[in-house]
Structures are given as structure tokens and as C-alpha cells.
Amino acid sequence: MKALLDNDVFFAALVRSHPSHALSRRWLDKVKPSGWGIASETYLAAVRLLMNPKVMGSGALTSAAALTVVETELSGPHPGLVIVAPKRPARALLEKATGHRQIMDTWLVQIARDTGYKLATHDAGTLTEWPEHTLRVG
Amino acid sequence: MGKPDPGEDGDEQPSHSEWSLDRNPIRHKTIFMKTTLDLPDDIAQVLRLESARRGGRKAASLTSLVSHAVRKTYGAPAAKKPRIDLTPGRVVISAAADAPKLTPALINGALYD
Numbered sequence: 001m002k003a004l005l006d007n008d009v010f011f012a013a014l015v016r017s018h019p020s021h022a023l024s025r026r027w028l029d030k031v032k033p034s035g036w037g038i039a040s041e042t043y044l045a046a047v048r049l050l051m052n053p054k055v056m057g058s059g060a061l062t063s064a065a066a067l068t069v070v071e072t073e074l075s076g077p078h079p080g081l082v083i084v085a086p087k088r089p090a091r092a093l094l095e096k097a098t099g100h101r102q103i104m105d106t107w108l109v110q111i112a113r114d115t116g117y118k119l120a121t122h123d124a125g126t127l128t129e130w131p132e133h134t135l136r137v138g
Numbered sequence: 139m140g141k142p143d144p145g146e147d148g149d150e151q152p153s154h155s156e157w158s159l160d161r162n163p164i165r166h167k168t169i170f171m172k173t174t175l176d177l178p179d180d181i182a183q184v185l186r187l188e189s190a191r192r193g194g195r196k197a198a199s200l201t202s203l204v205s206h207a208v209r210k211t212y213g214a215p216a217a218k219k220p221r222i223d224l225t226p227g228r229v230v231i232s233a234a235a236d237a238p239k240l241t242p243a244l245i246n247g248a249l250y251d
Contacts, residue, residue, distance in 0.1 A: 049248055055244065059220030072225075
């Protein structure tokens with residue numbers, strides 16, 4: 001089963017100080033041979049976080065460095081794909097969101113569903129709401 | 139050079155060999171290092187003029203002028219920069235020493251700021 005990583009899992013795998021780093025890194029290294037990818041939204045979220053001093057302190061990366069980090073992670077012996085949503089947002093899914101923070105998670109669930117992936121996440125709410133389209137990390 | 143300006147306590151300006159960072163030791167807290175510097179005349183003159191330019195020794199004491207110059211010249215210790223292992227397919231970033239403790243709330247907040 002191919003894994004589409006959500007924002008938190010992908011960022012956690014990259015940054016050692018993330019509380020879920022060890023778990024995410026180990027899990028990602030293990031699943032890569034089965035196929036994996038990130039949505040373009042996750043790609044950009046990682047770049048934004050890596051450039052943000054509130055997250056990275058004085059070590060916030062330049063855009064060039066952040067892009068290099070993401071592209072290097074996507075390369076290697078088991079390269080990941082950057083998935084662009086093939087369909088427009090589906091009202092039937094998105095209207096199930098009960099708050100603004102769930103919109104992006106639900107959108108990633110839709111992208112996973114529409115592309116034959118499962119969304120890999122730490123988020124208990126997403127896992128409970130969409131068990132058929134999600135994977136628990138760990 | 140004419141008569142030296144009176145010091146901030148009204149005392150006469152000392153000769154350069156008496157200029158020291160601890161002229162007013164009562165002001166120093168124990169965390170400060172007390173020391174004595176022999177300053178060349180030209181440096182002492184620069185400090186006097188700069189102090190006067192900034193409004194006198196109450197506004198710009200010798201200690202503050204020297205401290206500022208030392209910080210500017212030698213700088214504060216550099217923050218530890220992040221270390222990035224760019225192995226293809228396996229990137230790991232060790233954050234800078236001053237990076238905040240990451241929490242889901244902080245990350246979510248950063249994504250929405």
C-alpha cells in the first residue's frame with residue numbers, strides 16, 4: 001500500500017527535534033520501498049516550516065536550502081512522488097469537517113483516495129474518521 | 139589639552155593611566171568582572187569625546203562605551219547552527235541551539251501564521 005504522508009509525518013521525519021521524529025523517520029524508511037509520496041500542499045508546508053524562525057530558530061533555512069532538503073528527501077533509492085490533486089475538492093468529504101483545522105486533513109484524505117494512496121498520519125481524529133483511507137504511523 | 143572635564147561624580151578626570159572600568163566599583167554587581175585597563179591617550183580621548191557627544195557620562199559611561207565596542211568587534215557567541223544530513227532519501231536536520239521546543243500547537247500555528 002502506497003503511503004501519502006501528511007504534513008506532520010513528513011516534517012517530523014526531517015527534523016530531529018520533532019517529538020515524533022524517531023517514530024516517523026523509522027516508519028518512513030521502512031515503507032519507502034512500497035511506494036510513497038507527498039501532496040504538493042505538504043511539500044510547500046514543509047518548505048514554509050523549514051523557513052520559519054518560529055519553528056527553526058536562528059537556523060531557519062533559506063528557500064533554496066529548504067527546497068533542497070525536500071527534494072533530497074524525495075530522491076534516493078526509493079524516490080517519493082509529489083502528488084498534485086487530480087480532482088477538485090469534493091463537497092461530500094469536506095463538508096464533514098467540523099472545524100477549519102480539519103479542512104487540510106480532509107483534503108489530503110481526498111487526494112489519497114483519488115490517487116490510490118493511504119494518508120499516513122499521527123492524527124487520531126483523521127484515523128478514526130477515515131479508516132479506509134488512512135494509515136497509522138508506527 | 140585643557141583641563142579635563144569633571145567626572146560624573148564631580149571629580150576631576152583622571153589621567154589615562156587611571157582610566158579604568160572600575161572607577162565606580164559601587165555600581166558593579168558581583169557578576170561583573172572588575173578590571174583595570176591602561177588606555178592609550180588617543181583611545182581615552184575618543185572615549186571622552188564619544189561620551190560627551192552622547193550626553194555625558196551619565197548617559198554614556200566608560201563601561202557602556204567599552205562594552206558596546208567590544209561586543210561590536212568581537213560579537214556575542216554565535217548560536218549553534220543547524221546540522222543537515224543531506225543523504226539522498228534520508229534527510230535529518232539537527233536544529234539550531236536556539237530553536238524552540240517543537241509541539242503540535244507550535245507547528246500548526248506556524249502553518250497558519
